[in-house]
Amino acid sequence: MKTTPAQLKILSIDIGGSSIKGTILDSKGALTMDYKKVVTPKPATPEAVIESIKILVKDYPPFDKISVGFPGYVRNGIVKTAPNLGNDFWKDVNFSKKLEETFGQEAQVVNDADMQGLGVVAGKGLEMVITLGTGFGTALLMDGHLLPHLEVSHHPVSKGRDYDQYIGDKALDEIGEKKWNRRIKKVFKILKLVFNYDYLYIGGGNSDLLDFKLDKNMKIVTNADGIKGGARLWQDEKHTVTRTAMATPTKQ
Structure with missing residues (x-):
């Protein structure tokens, strides 16, 4: 059947x-x-x-x-x-x-991060998803549609270090939670200035280590929320950016 x-x-x-x-x-x-x-x-x-x-x-x-x-x-x-x-x-x-x-x-x-984004966003305006874990993941969605992926994690952020090196797991282990949180605050200011997102979602295993108050348009999300994005990938009309074009050519 x-x-x-x-x-x-x-x-x-x-x-x-x-x-x-x-x-x-x-x-x-x-x-x-x-x-x-x-x-x-x-x-x-x-x-x-x-x-x-x-x-x-x-x-x-x-x-x-x-x-x-x-x-x-x-x-x-x-x-x-x-x-x-x-x-x-x-x-x-x-x-x-x-x-x-x-x-x-x-x-x-x-x-x-793209898949997590599909699982957590509200589908309104420009929404950004970041993951704080082994490295630094990012995703951007407009009105619930995935935008082309950017490897923001490999962009230099401080003294020649990229985001992975600056706030990833290795950096957290080396500098401790207090200094890591100061770095995260700096990163959040950069993201707000560069992307002008309507809402920022924060996931990844290290997100629960944040020790400061978030803006009203920022929210911590769980891995369980993010894994739900796997279903939304199969909504063809929304996410053609994730694969080759699948539309049937129009007859002339």
Whole structure:
């Protein structure tokens, strides 16, 4: 029996520098089960990550589509950079194709902050999503539509350091929470000035370390909220920027 859009079950995976999380969503993005996680393999080669996902989902119920949030620059399912997993392992890897060959279902792979953005934004105006974790992730959406991904994390921010180096996990470990929070305040001022967002959503494992009051148009969101974005990836009319054009040519 053919599955209707309302009956779709979507495997939604979030790949991070320390763990790989997954759940099954319905077509509206509701979790049909609690999300589970496994440790990200080291080295995190494409083959090792695929094996970890297989272990993660081995007892999951059946699913029809696959959505993956990936920690790097992805275009049309092909990874260009993966700084926290290993650029040399991942350059020009068609990860969507590898997933489809492994699981036999259509797959989409996008930047992890982009997928989190789809799961948390209100869909009104210019909304920005950032993730504070192993590195610094960003996503921009206009009226709920994903805008082309920018690797803001690799833009210099202070003394030749990029955002990953300035406020990522390694920096947090080196300088401690108090100084890290001062740096985060500086970053927030830059983002507000540069992007003029209507709303800023803050995710990632380190977001709960923030020790200062946020502006009214700023909000902390959870990984569980973000993983819901895997369902919204399959709304073709909204997110063609994440893959090659799929529209049927108009007859002349």
